[in-house]
Amino acid sequence: MNSSTKQKLDIQKAESSRIGQVDFNNLTFGSTFSDHMFECDYKDGEWQNPTIKPYGPLTISPGAKVFHYGQAVFEGMKAYKDDDGKVWLFRPEENFNRINKSSKRMAIPEFPKDIFFEALTELVKIDKEWVKKGLGNSLYIRPFVMATQVGVSASPSTEYKFMILMSPAQAYYTGDVKVEIAEHYSRSANGGVGAAKAAGNYGAQFFPTNLAREKGFQQVIWTDASKHEYLEEAGTMNVFFRVNDTLLTAPISDRILDGVTRKSVIALAKRDNITVEERPVSVSEIVEAAKNGNLKEIFGAGTAAVISPVSAFSYHDTVYDLEHQDNGFAMRFKKELMDIQHNRSEDPFGWRYEVL
Template identity: 65%
Template sequence: MIDIQRSPNSKINDINFDSLVFGQVFTDHMMECDYKDGEWQTPKIKPYGPLSLEPSARVFHYGQAVFEGMKAYKDKDEKIWLFRPDQNFERINKSSKRLAIPEFPKEYFFNALEELLKIDKDWIKQGFGNSLYIRPFVIATEAGVSASAAREYKFMIICSPAQAYYSGEVRVKFSEKFSRAADGGVGFAKAAGNYGAQFYPTNLAKEEGFQQIIWTDANTHDYLEEAGTMNIFFRIGDKLVTAPTNDRILDGVTRKSVLTLAEEFNIETEVRRVSVNEIVEAAEKGELKEMFGSGTATVINPIAGFGHKDQKFELPKIEDSYAKFFKDKLMKIQYNEAEDKFGWRYEVKQ
């Protein structure tokens, strides 16, 4: 059962879908579900709008907040598709558990998400690159500043029409000092604080002309792990290399999909620790053919160059790049333009 309150007016006609800025425009409705008295209440779909919270709501003081990133796609026949939504559902509950937040019921999640997408279906535009970015998140709402886990929470889903996440060439800097996460921490979770803590070092990198940081391990800073918003792949010769997931690195859905496709198309891969020195030496020898990031928002993002200490390296421009290959394969599955032999597509029945 879902309580539905429809917006009396839609703002969709006021939106220029040809010049969207990622994550700044939101659809007419949102989903909201409260946790109190030891259980999740009835989900509600209501007009998108501000929240009213006590200044002492614990999310503001102790950071109990986790989120996910998903996308909905519309094919040529107006059918709506999700891409591996079971992975996002499992991961938001895994993140929640790590932050002592009650796990959300699967039936509530999928029923409410599908209903929300059906109500706001006109916001999902057809065409490669067009999608509806979906942001599920949970925050602690109980009033009080005692340092303990809250007893009240709010689970929400908001949606934002999207085009390409990055525009222009992306260059990254290898971190020498700052770390995203440490062993035993919350790096594997999509905790809000993980992202808040990376803005300062990323801003420092931007001052040097880079768009992202690739984090290194907290112990030695000798091994490359992931970027601020992406998992990272390296092509050394014709071999694709990426770091293993652990309690410091996010288990990316797109990352897993790339590895599966690589196996399907007989592209040699290695999932192992990747040292800074190895990548620098490969670049110096001309053996580093590509670097690219993977993630829900960006799908696959080619990296034009990287910096380490005082050195800067530009990567060759390759016509038959792995980045282009994987992006094409993934997007054709997502937009229902290719066979989905892995069962990744999930249709939202209208």
């Protein structure tokens, strides 16, 4: 399916940088883009013309299949600058493998590994000034693929565009979040595309999340679509529950994203001899644990916020509060992960990837 012929990466540099116009102390997540982007088209059965070029608009037919059939997948990753000015990625091979896994589920041709890594590292090198030092600062990287064939018949596209955009992101603390456990709406079906970072999975969450927000909750903890008995994901993150000193999280399935932060948290926990149970976690056991005081923490895990502690959850119109744990698992894993990402600690698992 992939072309194995290595294609030469074409690099077209921007005439001037927009970096001077950016206030790095007041960034809105995901809304400012760096000077360059990567673009590569799939046509006639192969990925061709990999190009780094100045960030700018696309010219695309309104009949392109991405607009009509949501045949699109993406990834989220970050580049970090350490105090010596070296730039690092975090487990980029995981993102590469996952975008191809997502693509396969969405009938999109896989992208070649050599082009992915060359494009990724060259793009970060060219826009290295956009990666700022300081714990929590990063350059958010968004690889994505979209169906570009023109046609409004519901069948897989024969043409695609693979792109990488980059957006500077700030260290931020949004506060602990209040979440609502889903009792009516759901995120994904058995045999569906929940395990893929398919574009449509995210748009489908906006309406139920808006309803939760109107009630004062920032996110939804999704449950299984069949009976809403088991806890699955929190908003766009994986979710962990600490009951006494045991860490619980739903197992990977075709409904649940195989999160890089999720698997990193599990690795850190196991290294520290914390018992981790990857198994279906029922709403009833968590409610019970909340009632009897055994539920110590809930937190989301994902690339954007790293770890996001939950301060309260709602179920059957009852709100269960959780005490903030300054020295809890959430804050500890967040610090350990960020220290590894920013090259401030050892890297026992070999997760860091040096770009320059």
